[in-house]
Amino acid sequence: MRSSPLLSQLMEALRCLPGVGPKSAQRMAFHLLQRDRSGGLKLADALQQAMTEIGHCQTCRTFTELEQCAICSNSKRGESAQLCVVESAADIAAVEMTGQYSGRYFVLNGHLSPIDGIGPSDIGLDLLSERLANERISEVILATNPTVEGETTAHYIADLCRQYEVTATRIAHGVPIGGELDLVDGTTLSHSFAGRHRLS
């Protein structure tokens, strides 16, 4: 028995968040009501604004409410001749965290998946072709996920790069640093052997 329809509605709505089940939805709702109503109202506004105003960067397709995202409109990064292709905007955050890459990005917002009817134009490859034709790009770094679809997509884009005489590279996959060999799955380990390189 619920004491309040609005409270039930809030608990239900919170479950749209990944990893939030009935139990944590309840804990969240009570926490906000009891201790942080102003935080709850700020979150309502932030959600409202983000869901309605955030679109995609016209250059790299990442999330932004502007025509161009902060990275694409950064002139220093615009000078780079490297373009890193990722499946999702979240991947940009992960690459940025490494602090090792200072080039540009292109976000597919998905991967090729003929079975789901997702073809080249659905993942922005017409826009990518345009960029390969018109921009000074010397290397496309393919950082799609190491899944069947991610690999297929990487190979498709590598073919596209060949047409524009641009080098395509694939990020390395193998045993994670700090990981233990006997805990790594067989596919990763095979990849790791196939991708071995000389040390001396």
Next chain:
Amino acid sequence: MRSSPLLSQLMEALRCLPGVGPKSAQRMAFHLLQRDRSGGLKLADALQQAMTEIGHCQTCRTFTELEQCAICSNSKRGESAQLCVVESAADIAAVEMTGQYSGRYFVLNGHLSPIDGIGPSDIGLDLLSERLANERISEVILATNPTVEGETTAHYIADLCRQYEVTATRIAHGVPIGGELDLVDGTTLSHSFAGRHRLS
């Protein structure tokens, strides 16, 4: 470097939720943007409504947007002569889940804490006295938390009940069902021994 101020604002705002750190805030924001904008908008509305419209039941002080919550306005439960006192509205949900209690409730929305300046009227004890004086209540079940403050509050309310010649009972504390004796802390185990009862 963030590609979008609104996205940063959303990630920041999501951290008002208990248990949500920077990493899960990011995952939540991207999930909503990529896959569930309508869910995000529904959540914005639910938060807005809940934070502004939910107040407290005039009878039991639980959260509700109505004058009286669903439990207090349920005539069947109003017939009960039992009143269960809990510290927070979330505790009602926990008791209801047991399916074992069909009486009424009273929510303190806190506990006595002289050091924080929280006295009897701050936890609604004037309203509780009124109820003890005017309603047909035969037993007050004290289900405050087994903490120093919860115990103090329980004893204070027990004294109050004595004035109105109403029986006050305290819920049992001890080794949890399914718990193992050697994993239970010493205080709980002492409680468990002190609260022992005859089996034959």
